[in-house]
Amino acid sequence: MSMATIHTVQRRSPFARLRRNGSATASLVLLAGLLLACFSAPLTGAAIGIDATSIDLFNIAAAPSADHPLGTDEIGRDLLMRLLEGGRVSLTVGLAAALSATVIGTLIGLLAGYRGGIADAVLMRLADGVISLPLLPLLIVLAAIDPAKVGLPSELVHSESFSLYRIVIIIALVGWTTTARLVRGTVLSLRERDFIEAARAQGLPPSRILLRHLLPNAASPILVAMTLTIGNVILFESVLSFLGLGIQPPIPSWGNMLTGAQDLISVAPMLAVWPGLLIFAAVIAFNFLGDGLQDALDPRALSQHGR
Amino acid sequence: MTGFLARRLLQALIVLWVMSFVTYGLLALMPGDPIDLMLAGDPSVTSADVARLRALHGLDQPFLERYSNWLASAFNGDLGYSRLFGAPVLDVLAPRLLNSLLLMGLAFLVAVSIALPASVAAARRPGSVADKLINLLCFAGISVPPFWLALLVILLFAVTLGLFPASGMATIGDGGLGDRAAHLALPVMTLAVASIAQYTRHGRAAMIEVMREDYIRTARAKGVPESTILWRHGFRNALIPVITIMALDFGALFSGALIVETMFAYLGMGKTIYDAVMGNDYNLALVGLLLATAITLAANIAADIAYTLIDPRIRLTGRRPA
Helix, strand or coil: HHHHHHHHHHHHHHHHHHHHHHHHHHHHHHHHHHHHHHHHHHHHHHHHHHCCCCEEEEEEECCCCCCCCCCCCCCEEHHHHHHHHHHHHHHHHHHHHHHHHHHHHHHHHHHHHCCCCHHHHHHHHHHHHHHHCCCCHHHHHHHCCCCHEEEHHHHHHCCCHHHHHHHHHHHHHHCCCHHHHHHHHHHHHHHHCCHHHHHHHHCCCCHHHHHHHHHHCCCCHHHHHHHHHHHHHHHHHHHHCCCCCCCCCCCCCHHHHHHHHCCCCCCCCHHHHHHHHHHHHHHHHHHHHHHHHEEEHCHHHHHHHHC | CCCHHHHHHHHHHHHHHHHHHHHHHHHHHHCCCCHHHCCCCCCCCCCCHHHHHHHHCCCCCCHHHHHHHHEEEEEECCCCCECCCEEEEHHHHHHHHHHHHHHHHHHHHHHHHHHHHHHHHHHHCCCHHHHHHHHHHHHHHHHHHHHHHHHHHHHHHHHHHHCCCCCCCCCCCCHHHHHEEEHHHHHHHHHHHHHHHHHHHHHHHHHHHCCCCCCHHHHHHHHCCCHHHHHHHHHHHHHHHHHHHHHHHHHHHHHHHHHHHHCCCCCHHHHHHHHHHHCHHHHHHHHHHHHHHHHHHHHHHHHHHHHHHHHCCCCCCCCCCC
C-alpha cells in the first residue's frame, strides 16, 4: 500500500516539474498547435475551399491576400496550405524516423549493457564509429543508392511515397547511437541491483528480464533521447530534402519547399522565410521539451544545471 | 602514451578499413552500371563484346575479389578516376580538401573564441539573466536549419546590405588576400553558429560542475580573487569534457561545411561529394566520403593528444575521460 503511494507521488511530480519549466511548457503548447494545424490541414483546406495542389500560373509568388493568407508559391499554389501539408510530412518523418532510431538504439543498448563482454565491446565500438562519421555526406551517399539493386520490388520503388520510407530508414540507420549509449549506461547501473538479481534467481529468461525489468526502468532516458532525436531528425530531413535527396516533389516538405524558394529569394523572400521558420520553431521546441523532460525526470540532473 | 596512441591509431585504421569495405559495397549499389555507361556511346556492341568488356575491367569477378583488387590499387595510391572532372580523384579532391580545412579551421577558431568566454560568463551566475539569454541563444543555434541560416545570411549581408559577396571563392581577376577573406566571411560565420552553440552548452555544464568542487571552495576560502578561481581553477578543468565534445563534433562540423559550401558555392570537399552524387560520379563521392572519415578519425586522435597538454594528470593509459 505504502509502495503504491510512493509510486503515485513519483509519477505525478515529473509532470508538475515539467509544468514549472516555462520554455518546456511553451514548447509543448507550440508543438501541440503545430501538430493539430498540420494534421487537420486536409479538413481545414476542404472547409475553406483552398487546397495545397491547385496551381495558378497567373498568380505566381503573389503577396498575401484574402484568398491566400500567406500568398502563393513559385507556381501559384497557396503557401499556407503548402506549409501545413509540408509540416504534416516533415513532422511524420521526424516522428517515424526518431521512433525507429529509438527502437534500434534501445535494443542495441539493452543487449550491450546486459550481455557485456564481446557483444558490448563490438556494439559500442560500432556506435563510436558511427558517431565519429561525418553524417551528412554519408546520408547523401546512402540516399543515392539504387533501391532496385537492394532487391526492393519495383512497384514500391516507383510509388510516390517511396522517398518517405527511404529517408526514415537511412536516418534511423545512423540515428540510434545516442539512445544506445544512454540505455547501455542505464542497464549497466541497474544490472547488479537486487531486483534484477532476484529476477535472475527466479530463473526468468533473459528476454523477460530485459523487457519487463530493465526496459521500464530505462524509460526516462529513452524518452528524453527520443525527444531530442526528433529535433535532429527534422533537421536532417529538411537538409536532405532541400538538397533534392530527401522527400521528392510533388510531396511537399518544409525542406523541399525551400529548394524552389532559393531562386526567388530576392523577389519573394517570404517564400524562403516561412518554411525555414517552421523548421526552426519545431526543432527548437523539441529541443526545449527534451531538455525540460530531462530535468523533470531526473532531478539530480537538474541540480547539475544549477537553479 | 605511445602504447595508447598506437592502440587508438589501430582502432582508427580498423574503422577506416570497415568503412572502405562498406563504401566499396555501396559503390555496387549505385544507380547505373559502368559498362552500360560505356555502351551508351556505341550502340553497335554485341553481347559478346559486353562480356569481354566486363572481363577486361574485372567486373565478372565476385565481389570480394573486386574489393581486394580495389584495396590493393588504393594502397598503391590509385583511387580511380573522376568521370565528372576527367581527372584522377585524388587530383580533384586534394585542393578541395585544403579549401574545406581552411573553412572549417577558421569556423572552429571563431567558435572557440566565442564559446569559451560565453560559457564562463553563463556559468558565473547560473540562472541569471545573462545565463538564460546565453542558454536561449544556444538552443537557437543548435536548432536553426543551417541551409536556411545561410539563405538568411545571404539575404541580409549580401543582397540587402551588400557587405560581402554571396558566393564563390574569389572575384575573377582579383583573388588577393582581402578578396579571399571577404568571400570567406559569410561561410565562416554561418558554419560557426552551430559549433558556438554546441561548445557553449557543454562548456557551461562543465564549468558549473567544476565550480561545485571542493578545491574551488578552498580557493575561495583562501581569498583567491574570483577571476583567478574562474579561469585558473575552474576553466582549465572544465576544458577537458569540452575538448571531447569538440572532437566528437568534428563530424558535425564536416556536415555543416557540406551545407555551407553548397550554399555559398565554395569549392570544398563537402560540395564535391554532393556534386559527385548529383552528377552520378560515384567513385569520386565514395573516395571523398572515405577521406572525410579519415580526417574525422584523425581529429579524434588529436583530441586525445590535446588532453595531455591541457591536463598533465591524464597519462593516456586507460580510456578517455567521458
